[in-house]
Amino acid sequence: MNGLQRASRWVSDHIVLAGGLLVLVYMFVPIAIVMLMSFNDNSESRNVYAFRDFTFSNWTNMCGPDGMCESVLRSIGIGLAATLVATILGTLAAFALVRHNFRGRSVMNTVIFLPMASPEIVMGSSLLALFVSGGFGGRLGVVTIFIAHVMFCLSFVIVTVKARLSGLDQNLEQAAMDLYASEATTFWRITFPLVFPGIAAAALLSFSLSFDDFIITNLNAGQTVTFPMYVWGVAQRGVPMQVNVIGTIMFLISLALVLGNMFATRKKA
Amino acid sequence: MRRGRLTGYWLMLPAGLWLAVFFVIPFYSLLATSLYDPEGSVLTGYDVGYRFANFVDVLQEFWRPLLRSLTYAGIATLICLVLGYLLAYAIAFKAGRWRTLLLVLVIAPFFTSFLIRTLSWKLILADDGFIVDALQTLHLMGENDRLLATPVAVIAGLVYNFLPFMVLPLYASLEKIDGRLVEAAGDLYASPSRGFLKVTLPLSMPGVVAGTLLTFIPAAGDYINAQLLGSTNQRMVGNVIQDLFTDTGDYAAAGALSVLLMVVIVAMVMVYIRKAGTEELL
Numbered sequence: 001m002n003g004l005q006r007a008s009r010w011v012s013d014h015i016v017l018a019g020g021l022l023v024l025v026y027m028f029v030p031i032a033i034v035m036l037m038s039f040n041d042n043s044e045s046r047n048v049y050a051f052r053d054f055t056f057s058n059w060t061n062m063c064g065p066d067g068m069c070e071s072v073l074r075s076i077g078i079g080l081a082a083t084l085v086a087t088i089l090g091t092l093a094a095f096a097l098v099r100h101n102f103r104g105r106s107v108m109n110t111v112i113f114l115p116m117a118s119p120e121i122v123m124g125s126s127l128l129a130l131f132v133s134g135g136f137g138g139r140l141g142v143v144t145i146f147i148a149h150v151m152f153c154l155s156f157v158i159v160t161v162k163a164r165l166s167g168l169d170q171n172l173e174q175a176a177m178d179l180y181a182s183e184a185t186t187f188w189r190i191t192f193p194l195v196f197p198g199i200a201a202a203a204l205l206s207f208s209l210s211f212d213d214f215i216i217t218n219l220n221a222g223q224t225v226t227f228p229m230y231v232w233g234v235a236q237r238g239v240p241m242q243v244n245v246i247g248t249i250m251f252l253i254s255l256a257l258v259l260g261n262m263f264a265t266r267k268k269a
Numbered sequence: 270m271r272r273g274r275l276t277g278y279w280l281m282l283p284a285g286l287w288l289a290v291f292f293v294i295p296f297y298s299l300l301a302t303s304l305y306d307p308e309g310s311v312l313t314g315y316d317v318g319y320r321f322a323n324f325v326d327v328l329q330e331f332w333r334p335l336l337r338s339l340t341y342a343g344i345a346t347l348i349c350l351v352l353g354y355l356l357a358y359a360i361a362f363k364a365g366r367w368r369t370l371l372l373v374l375v376i377a378p379f380f381t382s383f384l385i386r387t388l389s390w391k392l393i394l395a396d397d398g399f400i401v402d403a404l405q406t407l408h409l410m411g412e413n414d415r416l417l418a419t420p421v422a423v424i425a426g427l428v429y430n431f432l433p434f435m436v437l438p439l440y441a442s443l444e445k446i447d448g449r450l451v452e453a454a455g456d457l458y459a460s461p462s463r464g465f466l467k468v469t470l471p472l473s474m475p476g477v478v479a480g481t482l483l484t485f486i487p488a489a490g491d492y493i494n495a496q497l498l499g500s501t502n503q504r505m506v507g508n509v510i511q512d513l514f515t516d517t518g519d520y521a522a523a524g525a526l527s528v529l530l531m532v533v534i535v536a537m538v539m540v541y542i543r544k545a546g547t548e549e550l551l
Contacts, residue, residue: 012461013363020359023352024371027378027432030389034381037392093284100277108285115292117482119490119534121507125514125527126295129302132520151291154284208380214493215507219514231384235497239388247385254380258373 031251038244058241065240071230072246078142078226079210082149087203089150090157091195097158098165115155123152124216131220140222148216153206160205164198197264204257211250302524323525331509331526338505339533341420341495342488345427346435349484350477352428353435357476358469360436361443372440379433387426387497394422394498418500426494434483442476443469478545486534506530 041055063069093112097105115123127148131137136144172194176186214228221229231243306318328335360371378386393400394416404410416422446469454464492507506526513523 016355017359017363020356020363023356023432024374026352027375027429030386030393030429031378031381033389033392034385037389089284089287092280096277096280100280102274102277102281105277105281108281111285111288111293115288117486117538119486119507119530121490121492121510122299122527122531123292123295125510125523126299127291128514129298129520129524130291130295133298133301147291150287154288158284212383214384215490215511218511228382228384231382231388232493235384235388243385243388247382251377251381255373255377258377258380262369262373 031247034244034247034251037241038248040241040244042241058245062242062245065234065242067225068227068230068240068242068246071225071227074142074224075211075227078145078149079207082146082153082210083203083206085146086150086153086157086206087199090154090202091161091199093154094158094161094165098162112155112158115152116159120152120213120215121219124148124219127151127216128219138222140220141224144220144222145217145224145226148220149210149213152213152216153209156205156209157202160202161195161198164195164201168194197261200264201261204254204261208254299524299527302520303528305521305524320521323521324529327522327526327529330522331506334504334506334509335526335530335533337503338489338507338530339537341424341427341503341505342485342491345424345431345488346481346485348424348428349432349435350481353432353439353480353484354473354477357436357439357443361440361446362448375433375436375440383430384493384497387430387493390422390426390429391417391497394425417498418503420499420503422498423494423503423505426498427488427491430491430494431484431488434487435480438479438483439473439476442473442479446472474545478542482538482541486538489534490530 036051038058039054039056040051041053041057058064093108096102097109097112127144128140131140131144168191173186173190176190177183181189212228213226214232217226218229218232225233227246231239234240234243303323304319304321305323306320356375360368360375364371392398395401396415396417401410401416404416405412405414410416450472451464451468454468455461459467490507492505492511495503495505495508510523510526510530513519513526517523
């Protein structure tokens, strides 16, 4: 009886784990297919949704399709600029919200959640309405995309840095002050290094949000084409296999960065 | 803290201004746009008015895509809740020292292009793809039935794309649960399933509420899945708004529909939070 119970216990324990792992596998199936298709030779066929022959030529001739690499570079540029600005402004705001008491703090704490809880299509059309009514309707482009990206990245930066900052042991800063470190020295030698993993995670998140955004960007881009807009455009007529190469590279780089940040955080914590 | 009383304001100011000008004020612009007289155009300019009839017009014309968006997003959220709970529970309680790594793996697909992942589903669900083949061999699908261009494909895409938004908040609240409470239930002769229903599930409710909101809201506004995996019969409200803005140039209708979507979502969220009894959450 005991053996039977133990067996059923083992099964129930592992069924949950197996189920969970199955869900995780499901999350990776499309990515495995993107990687596989990056080696697909479809030069003989117009069907871009089936694997024909194995080839490296998509990788060696990455920038073959017209306009694709230009759009990737444009997205990287906008992503870096938006990340830089959103990370700096967001980190300052996180310090204000965690370390300072000021009138309107609780309102700000609510406002920063709203962009994360609004549908992108509504935020995108609101911003377009603002630009058009302000007379910038004909001048949509890189600048308006940048403004939009900083806007939706800010909330994510503030929330991420805030989480790290409020988990910080303030005794460490007190100790530095007790040992006659000035306020500036304490900040740069103690506070900043301890908060840095949070800032790095926030920057990483910002960049990938910016690089990947389609709905808000598409409404506010005018004639400018970012990488997701390029993919959207070619999706109507047939996707060049090189798109899968870019997808694979993005996945590998971000996985490496996320894992790197995870180990760095673990070592310091 | 003994710093100057104004430091907080100065630190908050740049981000606060950015959000005020490019997030809060645009809602007023949208509201104003939605009341424009639809006789104007982007080129000739609009007569600023208070034409509330715009809302009636768009509701009459586009109630189907609006309702469809809410239905698809609702179904996708429920499926995400089941799958996400299973995964979050497994990571929180069964994964041992692999926890952090599994968590990273949950986030990793999220860092790969949304559009490319959705196109990948187009390939998986294609008419000569392996899933359709398998279902046809098992006679679960007729020879000429398709998966693509059906609600099933669109909902499958929504489930896939928004699953991480469900898993992370669920994990955050499951992880906080004191394991001794579940043990205590067991000591008091509760069966494992009863212990789960009476202890674990109620304690994870904040995660359930946050996860369902973070999944439902973006799913209701999404139009990428409907466009790439569906057909004109699966058009969601996002597709309509996008087309009205960029193709038709009918800003008044697009604005009105956008405002309507936001109002419906906010109303549903408020009712839901009240029902779920976690008002302190927000």
